[in-house]
Amino acid sequence: MERKSVAGSIRNKERSKKKFLDAVGKILRTKGYTALKVNSIAATAGVDKKMIYSYFGGIDGLIDEYILSQDFWSKVTIQETEKIKPKLYDRGKSFIEEMLLSQFDYVYSSKEVQKLILWRLSEPRKSLKKLTETQEQNGEYIFKLLMDSHFKNNAEHVRSIMAIMFSGLYYLNMYAAMNGSIFCGIDVDCPKGRDKIRKAISFMLHHTYKSL
Structure with a gap:
């Protein structure tokens, strides 16, 4: 059960990270880079903004990862x-x-x-x-x-x-x-x-x- 729990946690993390990255893309595409703010990214992703810091170390880390992915x-x-x-x-x-x-x-x-x-x-x-x-x-x-x-x-x-x-x-x-x-x-x-x-x-x- 513990192994399944760990695997589920990893999958949830990857899904949340993807939601954040997708949100950056959507905002960039529709509103431009000046609209890339923590609150707007979190709202678009539908994920708690605290997770941006947990997964990426902050908004800069999130945006950097997005840029390299594109x-x-x-x-x-x-x-x-x-x-x-x-x-x-x-x-x-x-x-x-x-x-x-x-x-x-x-x-x-x-x-x-x-x-x-x-x-x-x-x-x-x-x-x-x-x-x-x-x-x-x-x-x-x-x-x-x-x-x-x-x-x-x-x-x-x-x-x-x-x-x-x-x-x-x-x-x-x-x-x-x-x-x-x-x-x-x-x-x-x-x-x-x-x-x-x-x-x-x-x-x-x-x-x-x-x-x-």
Whole structure:
């Protein structure tokens, strides 16, 4: 009976933690990061606010955990990247293309991630800075594995091109979500328009690899 009680307690804790994390996402999506307060999070979650301190050490710990759970590049860990080593027959072109296209769709489909991007651009926060550092750490490993060894003296040029492509995809998604979907005559909020962007990604990447 004691073992079942312990297992039940663990499950209850995980359920409550998920409710808190879901509440953060809901508030962020509907009201923005300025509305992330202890009382509003607890009310939205339907869980005693004391549990925020018990489970996360406070609201900062809760928000930090939520931020890391949502970020695309934090999930592309060094350990995950190690799995692609056997697929480097094309100098990593297929992997980079998959990452670009996946990020394009991920940011578009997640209103919470869009709000997090805006938050990162709006104010300094330790967890957001840590998130950036984690992204750069994972990204640096990928660049060294896929590009530096293959492109050698041209590696910096490829990094610069990737910076423009990745940041451009962020911006197109944010633009479509916030101020209108037409950009350079392309509707980036409809399947046809987004397919044009995907083809452009593949085109630019192909010519980058071909010319350098």
